[in-house]
Amino acid sequence: MNPPPQRALAARLAGSLLVAAASLVGLGPPARAAVVLTAGEATIALETTGPPPRVGLSRLQTWVTGAAAIVRGYYGTFPVPRVSIVITVRGAGAGVDGGRTFGGTSPRIEVEVGKxxxxxxxxxxxxxxxxxxxxxxxxxxxxxxxxxxGIATYVEGVARVQAGNLAADALWQEYFSDMPRGLPGVGDRGLDHTHTWARTYWGGALYCLVADVRIHQQTANRRGLSDALRAIRDAGGGMREVWSVKRILDAGDAATGTTVLADLYHDMAEQPSAPDLARLFRDLGVEAVSGGVRLRDDAPLAAVRRAITAPPARRP
Ligand SMILES: [Zn+2]
Incomplete structure (x- = not known):
């Protein structure tokens, strides 16, 4: 539930400075504010604790509804009918300092922001x-x-591009830079057996990227990972339920008419499989240039790359 670690590290460094700063200024007892928001058919019970943020409480509410709209875009509907979100305003920082999600019958998200x-x-x-x-x-x-x-790490960026919240070249730049972190290192085993942060976040994201590309390839761009993930969500209660990995992968594969998720799980979970990332990015038309990447539309899988980040309504 924690963020990808290179981001978490920055948040932790900032946070440790800010906790010290907050204790100096004496912020007083925390205040609480509660409101119920809607995200399509879903309700979000939002509680804010701590001192009022400089941007105002209403801006925190539009932050929540904005994020919910991005996730609704990817999944078609908000993932659960009801969620509680607790925002803790803490410290004098200027950023979002990390979050955590809890499942069960009453799903809850906790997130911290600086004042x-x-x-x-x-x-x-x-x-x-x-x-x-x-x-x-x-x-x-x-x-x-x-x-x-891995799904949370991968889908976050794709969903934001689909919603117009992130530029496609920024997404592919991040994948180009960070996906190699997910490759097995010396002594690493399969994803089910080596639980370092790199293998957990970026190894999982790498599984998602390869799966998304393969599903698009095998279905002539008619289906993608999002179809599999929507079907998994639709077949159950999302994080309110506990499923076996086989049940999850079978439900996803059934939705795309492929065996991509199960096959790739077989390859990457039990042994340290290393997809050829250089070739994958070259085929997708993601080319390293000075200071970033250039997206090429003459690459063999350029149409797959564009389909991955196309808004759902514009998919063929
Ligand atoms: Zn997470």
Whole structure:
């Protein structure tokens, strides 16, 4: 449930400075504010604790509804009918300091922001989208935590591009830079057996990227990972339920008419399988240039790359 670690590290560093700063200024007893928001058919019981943020409580509410809209876009509907979200305003920081999602019959998201959290930080935030994506997948055994974190890490960026909240080249730049972190290192075993942060977050995200590409390839771009994930959510209660990994993968594969999820799980979960990332990015038309990446439309899988981030309504 924690953010991808290179981001978490920055948040932790900022947080430790800010806790010290907050204790100096003496923020007084925390205040509480509660409101019920809607996200389509779903309700979000939002509680805010701590000192009022500089941007105002109403801006925190539009942050929540904005993230919910991004996740609704990807999944068609909000992942669960009802969720509680607790925002804790703590410290004098200007950012979003991390979040956590809890399943069960009453799903709950907890997230922290600094008192000086900026409008821009909320607009560009990925943390709350990541946490809301967690709601859509049934809970899995600890061995498969990489699947939950990988889906949250991968879908967050794709969903934001689909919604116009993130530029496609920024997404592919991040994948190009960070997906190699998910490859097995010396001594690593399959994803079910090596639980380092790199393998958990980026190894899981790598599984999702390869699966998304393969589903698009095998269905002539008519289906993608989002169809599988929607079907898994629709077949159950999202994070309110606990499922076996086999049940999850079977439900997803049935929705795309492929065996991509099960086959790739077989390859990557039990042994340290390393997809050829250089070739994958080249085929997708993601080319490294000075200071970033260039997206090429003359690459063999450029249409797959574009289909992955196309808004759902514009898919063929
Ligand atoms: Zn997470």
């Amino acid at each position: 000086l959290v900026s409008d821009e930080a909320l607009t560009d935030d990925w943390v709350l989208v990541h946490e809301m994506v967690h709601l859509a997948l049934p809970e899995v055994d600890d061995e498969q935590n990489w699947l939950a974190e």
